[in-house]
Amino acid sequence: MESILRVDGGKPLTGDIFVRGAKNFVPKAMVASLLGSSPSKLRNVPQIRDVDVVSELLSLHGVQINFDQGAGVLDLNPENVEIAHVADIDALAGSSRIPILFCGPLLHRLGEAFIPDLGGCNIGGRPIDFHLDTLRSFGAVVDKQENGIHITAPNGLRGTQVHLPYPSVGATEQTLLTAVMADGLTELTGAAIEPEIMDLINVLQKMGAIMSVDTDRTIRIEGVKELSGFTHTALPDRIEAASWASAALATRGDIYVRGAHQPDMTTFLNTFRKVGGAFRVDDEGIRFWHPGGDLKPIVLETNVHPGFMTDWQQPLVVALTQATGLSILHETVYENRLGFTSALIEMGANIQVYRECLGGLRCRFGQRNFNHSAVISGPTKLHGANIEVPDLRGGFSYLIAALAAEGESMVRGIDVISRGYEHFLNKLARLDASVERC
Numbered sequence: 001m002e003s004i005l006r007v008d009g010g011k012p013l014t015g016d017i018f019v020r021g022a023k024n025f026v027p028k029a030m031v032a033s034l035l036g037s038s039p040s041k042l043r044n045v046p047q048i049r050d051v052d053v054v055s056e057l058l059s060l061h062g063v064q065i066n067f068d069q070g071a072g073v074l075d076l077n078p079e080n081v082e083i084a085h086v087a088d089i090d091a092l093a094g095s096s097r098i099p100i101l102f103c104g105p106l107l108h109r110l111g112e113a114f115i116p117d118l119g120g121c122n123i124g125g126r127p128i129d130f131h132l133d134t135l136r137s138f139g140a141v142v143d144k145q146e147n148g149i150h151i152t153a154p155n156g157l158r159g160t161q162v163h164l165p166y167p168s169v170g171a172t173e174q175t176l177l178t179a180v181m182a183d184g185l186t187e188l189t190g191a192a193i194e195p196e197i198m199d200l201i202n203v204l205q206k207m208g209a210i211m212s213v214d215t216d217r218t219i220r221i222e223g224v225k226e227l228s229g230f231t232h233t234a235l236p237d238r239i240e241a242a243s244w245a246s247a248a249l250a251t252r253g254d255i256y257v258r259g260a261h262q263p264d265m266t267t268f269l270n271t272f273r274k275v276g277g278a279f280r281v282d283d284e285g286i287r288f289w290h291p292g293g294d295l296k297p298i299v300l301e302t303n304v305h306p307g308f309m310t311d312w313q314q315p316l317v318v319a320l321t322q323a324t325g326l327s328i329l330h331e332t333v334y335e336n337r338l339g340f341t342s343a344l345i346e347m348g349a350n351i352q353v354y355r356e357c358l359g360g361l362r363c364r365f366g367q368r369n370f371n372h373s374a375v376i377s378g379p380t381k382l383h384g385a386n387i388e389v390p391d392l393r394g395g396f397s398y399l400i401a402a403l404a405a406e407g408e409s410m411v412r413g414i415d416v417i418s419r420g421y422e423h424f425l426n427k428l429a430r431l432d433a434s435v436e437r438c
């Protein structure tokens with residue numbers, strides 16, 4: 001059944017909410033637990049769909065899982081890992097992008113892996129060529145099949161040199177999860193260095209891995225023969241924190257995000273301040289609010305860490321529709337992440353999208369017919385509309401737009417949002433939003 005939210009907008013969001021562990025870290029730490037010869041414990045785990053999907057996939061491979069949802073504590077016991085039935089794995093096809101990260105750990109534990117077709121948001125082609133090239137350079141043999149890929153390592157996995165043509169988060173994680181138990185040294189250049197990856201390195205080091213990170217995107221890993229389990233508290237979700245911050249700004253509200261962690265959000269906080277948002281950091285979180293007066297337009301370019309995250313972009317664009325003047329946006333991570341602007345235009349926003357690179361960087365998408373830049377002219381009054389959630393972050397930005405808009409909106413397909421935003425309906429209720437599920 002389709003999930004629809006009726007939103008009565010035009011009121012500031014005010015109150016406090018709590019953000020738990022990062023969606024883009026927790027499932028990867030869960031995969032890492034497969035490498036251990038003893039149980040692991042992960043704390044600060046949110047109740048989101050990606051955690052469910054990875055739990056199911058781990059269970060199919062014999063990992064015993066216990067999730068205390070209230071406490072956010074996940075116990076994972078991989079002592080009896082076994083080969084799963086392809087038909088069972090296949091049932092999870094299209095549900096997430098995380099399954100591709102099972103390759104290295106399953107090859108180490110079982111000598112083979114079957115990975116179903118991936119899912120995830122439709123925000124670009126999202127190929128897996130870097131993943132497969134990397135696995136092959138470790139000695140894996142990849143057999144593409146009709147409904148997924150089958151991978152073996154007839155001669156074991158050997159340390160290797162990997163150079164990523166682009167600092168891909170997933171391909172960096174793939175390399176780390178494979179290299180830690182490969183035979184010998186691996187040198188990865190062109191690595192992504194997102195805080196979530198650094199936290200995965202923390203987990204792997206706790207398990208017994210030997211790895212070092214240089215300032216030039218080079219990671220060196222010395223393979224070890226055995227890893228143990230880990231106990232770890234996940235870093236907080238900086239995308240969710242920034243999304244609520246943007247919601248505070250767009251609705252002229254005031255939201256205290258308990259759990260928000262300043263060191264992982266430096267670039268976002270600078271941008272938020274430039275737009276005219278106010279924030280105060282304390283030991284437990286960050287308060288974000290609209291201080292009154294006009295918001296200011298900005299030039300915004302998304303990039304890999306330490307740049308402005310692509311996942312922060314969509315929610316912030318809603319606030320930029322309320323800034324006085326022209327904002328320029330250049331999306332350089334995904335070629336197709338501006339489709340969500342069409343519904344904002346329908347709601348009254350003034351946004352033009354362009355194929356050209358409008359920022360300081362000439363990016364990979366410049367001469368390739370992708371609408372990946374935008375000019376946002378504000379302020380514009382938003383009015384309620386019937387809109388359909390296009391993807392996770394686009395969906396949250398629609399929620400913000402509906403909450404900022406005058407009148408009633410019907411937001412369809414809101415279940416997608418629960419892939420990455422824990423209990424977002426309860427949080428909206430805490431913030432006094434007028435929303436009703438129908």
Ligand code: EPU
Pocket residue numbers: 023024025097098121124125126127128129130131132166167168169170171192239310311333334335392393420
């Ligand atoms: N890319 C390739 N080939 C590959 C892999 C990636 O060309 O084999 C390209 C992609 O097409 C994209 C760019 O490299 O243009 C970056 O992709 P990356 O691999 O870094 O992304 P990912 O690992 O698939 C993770 C997050 C995304 C987040 C990106 C960038 C998870 C589960 N997903 O994706 O999160 O946008 O890193 O930070 O960690 C989200 O949370 O809404 C989300 C989409």
